[in-house]
Amino acid sequence: MKGPARRAEGFTESVIREMTRLCQANNAINLAQGFPDFDPPARVKQSAIKAINSGYNQYSITHGSPELRQAISRKVKRFNHFKCNPESEVTVTCGTTEGMISTLLALLNPGDEVVIPEPFYENYGPDTILSGAKCRYVKLAPPEFEIEEESLKNVFSRKTKAIIVNTPHNPTGRVFRREELKIIRDLCQDYDAFAITDEIYEHIIYDGLSHTSIASLDGMGERTITISGFSKTYSATGWRVGYVIARKELSS
Numbered sequence: 001m002k003g004p005a006r007r008a009e010g011f012t013e014s015v016i017r018e019m020t021r022l023c024q025a026n027n028a029i030n031l032a033q034g035f036p037d038f039d040p041p042a043r044v045k046q047s048a049i050k051a052i053n054s055g056y057n058q059y060s061i062t063h064g065s066p067e068l069r070q071a072i073s074r075k076v077k078r079f080n081h082f083k084c085n086p087e088s089e090v091t092v093t094c095g096t097t098e099g100m101i102s103t104l105l106a107l108l109n110p111g112d113e114v115v116i117p118e119p120f121y122e123n124y125g126p127d128t129i130l131s132g133a134k135c136r137y138v139k140l141a142p143p144e145f146e147i148e149e150e151s152l153k154n155v156f157s158r159k160t161k162a163i164i165v166n167t168p169h170n171p172t173g174r175v176f177r178r179e180e181l182k183i184i185r186d187l188c189q190d191y192d193a194f195a196i197t198d199e200i201y202e203h204i205i206y207d208g209l210s211h212t213s214i215a216s217l218d219g220m221g222e223r224t225i226t227i228s229g230f231s232k233t234y235s236a237t238g239w240r241v242g243y244v245i246a247r248k249e250l251s252s
Contacts, residue, residue, distance in 0.1 A: 011126055034170060034201075036235040044234050063251070064092025064243070072243050079202070080213040082221055088248040095240040096200045097123060099227040103196055103244055104131040104162075107225070112161035114196075117147065121170045121198065133161065145172040147180040156187050162194040162225075163187075165214055168201040175209045178217075185217050195220060199228040200242075215245070222247050 019032035039045070056065070063069070066086070073086035084090055093099040100123060108114065108131040116124050118137045128135050136155040141148045156163075165184060167176040188195050195214050202211045215224035229242030244251070 007130060010129075015122055034232065035237045036232070038235055040234045040236045044236065048239075060092075064090065068092055069243075072245075076213075076226070076245065080199075080226070081216040082213060084245045085248070089245055089251050091244045091246075091251055093229075093242045093244055095231060096198060096227050096229045096242040098240075099229070099242045099244045100124070100196070100198065101127045101130070103225050103227065103246075104128060104133070106250070107131075107194065107196075108133040108161055111159065113157065113159040115152070115155050115160060115163035115193075117152075117164070117166070117169075119171055120164070121166060124164050124166075134159075136160070140169075140172065140174065145169065145174040147176065147183055149183050152183060152187060156191050156193070158191065160191050160193045162196050164196050164198065166198040168199075168205060168211060170198075170201060175205055175211060178212050181212055181214045181217060184214060185220050188223055189219055193223070195224045197224060197226050197228075199226065200232050202228060203233045225250065 016032050020030055022028070023030040023032070069086040069090040069092065072090050072092075073084050077083055091099075093102060104114070104127050108128070110132040112133040113136050114124075114128045114133050115136045115138060116128070117140050119140070120137075125135050136157075138151050138155045140146060141151070163184060165176070165181070167181075168174070169176070184195060187193070197214060199211070199213060202213075205211055213224075213226060214220050215226050224246075226245040227242065230239065231237040231242070
């Protein structure tokens with residue numbers, strides 16, 4: 001009997017899924033998977049019910065309903081402090097997981113390199129490899145898991161197509177400071193690379209810290225691909241609604 005695709009042979013079961021399965025089997029507390037243990041706010045649930053009763057149940061256009069894309073555009077202007085065109089720069093996805101793999105498949109060519117700070121959310125490496133590119137890992141500096149400028153410089157090269165910027169960071173909880181993001185910004189400009197962000201935890205912040213979107217920094221609007229969604233903020237991980245924001249040429 002014929003087997004699976006060769007490109008999938010090197011991948012094993014998701015560590016997160018394995019831990020979740022073991023926790024369920026042993027009635028253990030699951031600290032591996034990032035899902036809240038409380039319901040979405042009542043207002044959010046009522047809004048979903050209202051939408052269903054109002055007829056929002058059929059196919060939308062390919063890149064998402066106009067109303068949702070306009071709401072996302074207003075949200076990023078208010079909270080993330082950068083502007084985007086809802087008609088040409090916003091794509092709605094089935095969560096940030098689809099947003100990430102779709103972005104990498106659309107952006108990367110064989111021979112390209114992607115910088116990935118580690119530790120990292122488990123999908124980044126496999127997504128990069130499946131997209132035909134090479135991973136270049138750089139360790140965040142413990143105990144605070146900061147970005148070290150020299151270490152980051154050492155993994156950038158003329159083959160670097162992108163860096164994945166996950167802040168607030170999974171799994172460490174690190175919220176990158178503006179100064180750290182400026183280091184990334186400068187390297188992206190020097191090496192003509194993209195910043196691909198995962199900002200799904202943008203509203204889950206403690207200790208008086210604040211989240212900065214790298215797309216809001218001078219010179220980064222054109223070379224940032226912002227990925228986020230609503231699973232964590234609204235405690236609705238099963239709804240699978242995310243979005244990707246990128247300049248028109250990339251979004252199309």
